[in-house]
Amino acid sequence: MRRSVLSAAAVLSLSLSLLSLTPSNASTGVSSFSSSHRIPSLTRSALRLSKEGKGEDDKYGDPEAYVPQGGSKVTRNFMTCEDLRMSLRGGAGSDAIVPDQKLQIVFVSAEIAPWSVTGGLGAVCDGLPRALAKLGHRVMSIAPRYDQYYDAWDTEFTAEVPLGDTTTTVRFFHAFKKGVDRVFVDHPLFLEKVWGLSKQKLYGPKWGKDYEDNQLRFAMFCAAAMAATEKLSLGGYPYGQDVIFVANDWHAALVPMYLKKAQKEGTGWFKAKSACLLHNMVFQGRFPYDPNAASRLRLPQAMVDEMVTKQPLKVGRQKKASKGLKESVEIPNPPMDVLNFLTGAIKFSDAVLTVSPQYAKEVASSSAKGAELEKILTKTGIKGILNGVEDIVNPSNAELGLDIMYDGASLEKKAQGKTAMQKSLGFAVDENIPMFVFMGRLDAQKGVDIMFEAIDSALKGGMNAQFVTMGSGIEELEEVAAELEERYPNNFKAVLSFKGQEKYKTYAAADFAIMPSRYEPCGLVQMEGMRFGTLPIVCPTGGLLDTVSDMETGLVMEHEVDQDDITPADVEMLVKNFNRAISLYGNKDKYKQMQVNAMAAAKDYSWTRAAKQYVNTFLEIGAPTN
Template sequence: MTESKADKIMVADTVGVEVISTAGVELSNTTEMELANTAEVVVPNDTHSPPRIDSGKEILTELRKEFAVSGKEFQPSSSAITKGTVTGAKVKKPKAVSMYQVDGDLLNSFLSETLCNLPMHPTSHVEVCWAKQYKTTQYSSSGPSGSEDIPMAMAVVTASHFIAKTPWSRYNGASDLEGSAFQIRRIPYLSSHANTFEGLRSRNQMNSRPMQSTRQVRKGIQHANPRLSVICASGMNLIFVGAEVAPWSKTGGLGDVLGGLPPAMAANGHRVMTIAPRYDQYKDGWDTSVSVKLKVGDRIETVRFFHSYKRGVDRVFVDHPLFLAKVWGKTGGKIYGPVTGTDYEDNQLRFCLLCLAALEAPRVLNLNNSKYHSGPYGEDVVFVANDWHTSLLPCYLKTMYQAHGIYKNAKVAFCIHNIAYQGRFAFEDFSRLNLPDTFKSSFDFIDGYDKPTKGRKINWMKAGIIESNRVLTVSPYYAKELVSGIDKGVELDNILRLKTICGIVNGMDINEWNPSTDKYITANYDATTVMEAKPLNKEALQAEVGLPVNSKIPVIAFIGRLEEQKGSDILAEAIPKFIDQDVQVIVLGTGKKKLERQLALLEDKFPDKFRAHMKFNVPLAHGIMAGADILIIPSRFEPCGLIQLQGMRYGIPSMCTTTGGLVDTVKEGITGFHMGPFSVECDFVDKADVLKIVETVKRALMVYGTPAFEEMIQNCMAQDHSWKGPAKEWEKFLLSLGLEGGEAGIEGEEVAPLAMENVATP
């Protein structure tokens, strides 16, 4: 018998009638009375309507019908009905929410088949406290599991994942927060449902008792009877907005974050939506038939919303020719420009449109795929804007919505994934953004570059930082670097020092990158079999890329974009200086043509030692993870980095520069080798950085094959780099924004993707 750290939501049961719930509010038993003599009973109606006020006689009729269905006779009496009221709360209309429960003797068998099968979150537990007997009976999917005598008479259901915070227009409900409101929704019970029930801790101190944790899983089949419903209040409504969302669209870490973090937040009891452009005809994105007209520049544009519900997250895609014209086969699938480093001319219009559409979606989309939430997200939401493409969101929120009483309580967090990309444009382009002149100072920026014009510019990222409520980035060390000076802060360090910034390390998708189940590798393995499987996977990798097959030769691998930030130009100059060692090198990546040609020349020069594969190849990436011995990550700067996390998952130590998230995740001599910091100048290759690579390679090869290296492999595989930990840190950060009614969720298990669900279907 252990007590959970999660919160219990107090719910009074009205079997056969919907249940009204408030969070953290103590229910006190006042008087016993017959339900038939009660003048008013508050009954929820539906998602979008205020509750109805019925008489006790009407409720009594419904109860009798319900018990007739269950084969039980319902006889109201003063001992069978207990009235409870909400106390210690800020209550608007009605002044008190009346809650009733029926004596436990009559309901024991009925609740065994209904209440315990509610579609609750995986970390929920059912507990019924009998009115007459003063006993607690705990329920799991197999029925009652024992009783305890306790001095109280009320019914409670712990299911804090049911929360929704959209207020009604005429009813504010009862809560322990001034002005807060809780949405009531109807949830049909399931006769059998995939649930894991766990004990949760009650906020009512007299009800904080240990509860047995049971874990029983059953598959769900929904029945039509919607009579038993619950309402609870917990978690936040979160809207992640970005130019990429994996697996549908991705060029780097931004897409991975919007793909992996939202399901982890949903697992913690929050309602989560992502909004990204619809770059392609995604087969799993369904047309909602909802469209809105938006003013972009001097034109009125119509966007349409597509939707997919996966792993507890509402995936929303903004459909418009500005996005869809950039599809595979027409422009090579490039999201931001025709070639790396070059923007599309209409990028400002494209991402203005994204920001405006993102502000409309939570209000107009009536989404009902979730078992726990339904209807529009409403206006009490937290927007998470990601990188410069979404910097206008807080600006439009203030001018077009909050200035007119809409989204009054909404907050915006701005996340920097890579400060090198800021959205700098000609200053005269400000007029195209449809913002008041009062925002000019937030955008105003002067730099020494001549792209797109020299001198005065507008800087989207600067405005996003200033106008958002709080700013964060993707690792603690990168946050320190951003405020350390002009080099690492890329001329926004002063703004960030004034605003302050928080860093949270990214997680990774442990379902896609899992050596024990990876379908792309020759021999699956875990920490107990890694040393036996590695040679087999290495030989398969060597054969795949055309290198001499020899499992005893150490293989060093690079996977990443071929551009200056990733240090691929430094690596290209370093390879000839260490290739004479007993080693093979494999490079997988695409990027700048100049670097691709340089690597092709190295392959011609060292045919038995070096291979460069300059095409995106998912199976080969997995094969490298399983077969290589060491990853090399020579980034000039690295906000977080994902490749080192994936490498650790497969038992590969990394050789990396001492920068950004690599400092937070790779530990010298434990999970990898640090090469020291590199120059951030991308216009030339610093010879000192080349030497650092050569020296670190030689140092790593001296450790390779020793017990110390085997220990490093085990250390790597012991790391937990899932999104579970980062999601809790994100939750703390977003709660600090002070959204009215925002609450912590519960610690749940992330919904694993179904077969092929993690693959976009263009």
């Protein structure tokens, strides 16, 4: 396999000279608790790695990442001649449906699992394209090439694309997986910055710190994606211009704008349509306005003017970092003229979509949830389509590597998984002690700061329960996790790193899954937990409210938590719901019925269901078919 066509050194001076658009402190949007002050790394003696949590499969240690179907490198299956032919050319295999109206769908995304994933974005761009391909559509995803992917091969096709005030050469690599053409844009601005650290360094050297050339990199990426769509031959012919683009988050925001520019100028793409898919409104691609932005982005000034807003560079209140995120001192974050990439995508797309119906309502009606874009979203309209869960995620599937398998008719076997986990974590082995699990990033969005306060309060008061957190995050919260484990060794354990298998074993063992999120565009843990009969305890926000019914399939807390601070009322509400869960657990008949309800409801949360809704939406906006 070939390396990038330019060296990093050759590009560095070019990118720095071209990009006066972004100062070193510019942000593409970070959580309201990010900070420029970091505390020293803590000694994680109390925090643990799963005994199986090292090595090749670490990429699946993110609780919000999918373990891809058939994702093992060593799996070999027999193919029909048709499947072999299609695997070489790109396209759907022999088991695909033949639709009456066939679409060519192109996903443009900064992340595609399992090759690159930091959370929900990469996971969606893995599962949704595969589901659309199964419905018989021709589907391609395009992402940067951050590593020497073992299964993506050099197409030997190159394109000259804009890079600021000049041009640069990009190369394309290709893999065909599960009916989807996976295309990767090869350029040193991606590969030689990241070099395989595709869960950590996609957007900056660390969380909350962005690369100075992000605007330049992703503008170039959008142009490259359109070049690949139009001209890269896959199976004898390219996708061409008659496509529907799905532009994911701000990194792909210029695709709808370039499309509208070409259509208005009469230079092509006449039938093409675009939909921008918003995964998290916090990440908008805000950059200081530059008078030369139009020429550097290759857009008319009138279109650039539509992207200009008066906003702070970073989304939300910015606080000094402190243990447990309790610091109240704010860091100045004044409004200024900014170039907001996401605003451009929203205004110039043919459809604006997001990942759950409730989140669509929230971002169009709340300044906090819409991150100051709620008025624009109200004007353009936004539709929410609930994300799906992989079909293989269920406790009766041997592929997940579970020690104990069960279904809704054999829920008593779940106790065996719980016993095994209690032993492995050093907890008291007692089926009657309820086990609560939190799976996710340790950060403010997930409400982890509030949850830790509530756990401390509950255990200090003598609550007889076991709490497990699975996932890493910001140091300020990892430090609190370490202290809780030292303080309550018989009741609290924190696991920072683990394999995908361990995630499913934890679902199989736990009784309740805690999700006290400040906001949650969709959420995955609640749906996967329900598949395993693990009842979610959720805040009534976003996709959590779309998927969990109080006292039917889980527990829905009384109100949302404060968007910025830890309040006594929120801590008390969490403790109250821990107690409510314990009372429910003591009522075995009611608890079992809710488990059965949850497992049945979660079967409907599939990518096939979501894919059909996306197809209907694409057809409604006039996407070309053949």
